[in-house]
Amino acid sequence: MTEKVRVRFAPSPTGFLHIGGARTALFNWLFAKHNNGIFILRIEDTDRSRSTDEYIEAIIEGMKWLGLDWDEGPFRQTDRFEIYRNYADRLLKEGRAYYCYCSSEELEARRKIATALGRSPGYDGRCRYIKEPVPGITPAVRLKMPREGKTVVEDLIRGNITFDNAQLDDLIILRSDGTPTYNLTVVVDDVDMKITHIIRGDDHLNNTPKQIQLYNAFGYAIPKFAHLPMILGSDKARLSKRHGATSVMAYYEMGYLPEALVNYLVRLGWSYGDQEVFKREELIKYFSFENVGKAAAVFNPEKLLWLNSQYIINSSPEKLVELVKPFLLKEKIIDEGRIPDEVWLSKAVLTLRERAKTLVDLANSLRYYIADNIEYNEKARAKFLNEKSLPYLIELKDSLASVAEFSANEIEKIFHSLTERHGIKLGNLAQPVRVAMTGGAESPGIFEVLEIIGREKSLMRLDMAIKTIQSSREEL
């Protein structure tokens, strides 16, 4: 029997959950689900000066929004300092680690000189041989790295990667203030939490041989590694703020569906034949490292937008109503106490569904259905609300006022009889009416629009359009 798969996502709370982190979390989650394993959330907050509780909350919020639920945690490394110290002590006692009396300033200066001389900026290991304490200095603790031989990282995505031990410098595992550093905590926790597969960004590949040496120093079995390719911006540089939104929750704000983001992210570096759109169950079923690519991928917001529109089109109007509500409030299209009738809203949403790429789009398009008054787009007004259309609008208004049933079907009949009577194209009537109803020249089918707006409001808007044309005449 193989052991149960246990993976973790281990962000440091020094910022919001960003696109790269989200994809790492997603691949961990997918791998866990695929193997019926355990997904652990661990907060790596050992750098107390940069970690905040707000960021922890933000990361959790992002994970929840994406639907990446974890089975254990969230654990915080700051709660576990005692454990790390014990492990470090053990290494010290066994002679596998030593005290380092070099100050940060000294080290910094030496690094600078080494770089300037074109030498490796790594630590030279000088304190390794000091046996007596240096008075007045509280030391840090360093791990003794092997000076010879090679370390091989067996990576599920990249295969075997060999590093020369000579280039691994003695890394600090305990700072002079006694707090543990990343390389120690990561190994201790992964051992302690029985992590079987470490799935993380490519940028950690170079840390891996050091961590393997730490596993060796402790005498623990080495887990499997899978290093994911990075996500880059359009200029092929590491994705950062200047490439636009990188925070996951910013995509919520912009009206993206979490399913769309997940779908987009998973296809960045992973593929399953020619399939582009996946249900969550399909992702779990098909996910495998065999289909994960090795090359870094450029984040392409346009494809994400397309996916989002696909997810919107395939959502039920009822679900869309729920999703769009917060945006109606945020965009000030409705007030807190005045939520429109849900059935009516669903009908309105249905007409807009294939036209909206985001929930923000949807909310804004809903505006002309919901608002009491509309504003004309100047170009559209000038083009369609004029002397030419005036008589038709007046005639239409009368017909609509008296039609028995104010339905798209009946309205269509009225339009057709009017256009036939005058020998005009449908567009000659539909476009002016569209402007009268929505303020602009684009909308869903005009008959549906009228039906949804309703008789009373439609007549009022028609009236307003007529008056607008007449008053502009008077100005001349």
Next chain:
RNA sequence: GUCCCCAUCGUCUAGCCCGGCCUAGGACAUCGCCCUUUCAAGGCGGUAACGCGGGUUCGAAUCCCGCUGGGGACGCCA
């Protein structure tokens, strides 16, 4: 500087491991056409890629070497 990784359309990718089925497939974007009351959606079609140079082989996008290009790491950050 040293070390590590990577390399197919503008972008995400299939194909590469196990060479011939590849006149290199799909998707986004883009362009054109159709549908049409507008805008979308949808349908159809087009433009567009194996970084370069050497090998190996009857045959290379696929295997090997070099180069170039890109990314990453070298912290008392994670």
